[in-house]
Amino acid sequence: MGEFSEKLKANLLGSIRAKETMMESPEQLAAFDRATALVVNAYKKGGRIFIAGNGGSAADAQHLAAEFVAKLARPRAPLPAEALTTCTSTLTAIGNDFGFDELFARQVVGKMSEDDVFMGITTSGQSRNIVRALEECRRLNIPSIVLSGRDGGVVKDMANVCVIAPGVVTSEIQEVHQVLYHTLCACVEDALFPA
Numbered sequence: 001m002g003e004f005s006e007k008l009k010a011n012l013l014g015s016i017r018a019k020e021t022m023m024e025s026p027e028q029l030a031a032f033d034r035a036t037a038l039v040v041n042a043y044k045k046g047g048r049i050f051i052a053g054n055g056g057s058a059a060d061a062q063h064l065a066a067e068f069v070a071k072l073a074r075p076r077a078p079l080p081a082e083a084l085t086t087c088t089s090t091l092t093a094i095g096n097d098f099g100f101d102e103l104f105a106r107q108v109v110g111k112m113s114e115d116d117v118f119m120g121i122t123t124s125g126q127s128r129n130i131v132r133a134l135e136e137c138r139r140l141n142i143p144s145i146v147l148s149g150r151d152g153g154v155v156k157d158m159a160n161v162c163v164i165a166p167g168v169v170t171s172e173i174q175e176v177h178q179v180l181y182h183t184l185c186a187c188v189e190d191a192l193f194p195a
Contacts, residue, residue: 014168015175021166022176028163035145035161036184038117040191042143047115048080052104052133056174057121058085064119064181072185076193082111084133104133108142118144121181123173125153125164134158147180149173 022028039049049068051061061083068081084107085091094106108118118137120130125148134155137144146159149167156162165176 011171014172018165018167018172018176019179022179025166028166031161031163032180032184035163036187036191038143038145038161039184039188042115042117043079043188043192045115047113047117048082049117049119050082050084050108050112051119051121052084052107052130053121054085054127054129056170057123057177058083060121060174060177060181061085061119063178064185067182067185068188072182072189074189074193076189079188079192084108084111101128101132103129105129105136108133108136109140112137112140112142114141114143116142118142120144120146120155120159121177122146122153122155123149123165123170123177125150125155125162127155130155131158147177149177 042049051064053061062085065081065083068079070078084104090107091103094103098106112118118133120133122130130146131154134144138158144159146155146162147165148155148162149165150173152162152164156164163180165173165180167173167176
């Protein structure tokens with residue numbers, strides 16, 4: 001085997017171990033159940049899900065929003081979802097006028113109601129703009145979910161539900177996050193659109 005494929009094998013093993021750790025954590029599995037129930041209940045009340053993250057987690061926010069609006073596994077009616085990471089005019093206006101920390105908080109205040117759910121995605125659990133969004137969710141009584149990593153960070157005690165992905169490095173945490181949000185979407189589809 002070449003040196004590059006050895007690195008691939010090491011990364012695959014790290015990803016597998018992180019997913020096995022998640023699978024064997026009753027606490028995190030219960031948190032996932034609670035997070036999914038929040039989203040299902042919001043949709044049943046006519047609410048929406050708004051998702052935010054930075055960097056790779058911003059891409060994950062867009063990915064999940066697309067799965068809800070389009071579909072994941074089978075044809076069904078669209079579910080309203082929005083990634084708060086996509087409008088460059090909004091992001092640059094808020095960043096310029098109020099600072100980077102306010103990117104998502106300002107959108108939470110302007111777009112969301114108690115019937116909606118905010119989902120933050122942060123591998124560190126320390127992202128200031130996610131923290132600020134969660135502060136606004138608390139103030140406005142908007143349900144919130146965070147997908148975090150490592151020890152959960154400061155956000156673990158701020159959201160209604162925090163699901164903490166195990167992993168040593170950012171890529172492993174993000175790979176678990178992807179399984180989490182794909183599964184969340186599949187569970188919501190099953191709950192709202194039974195076969």
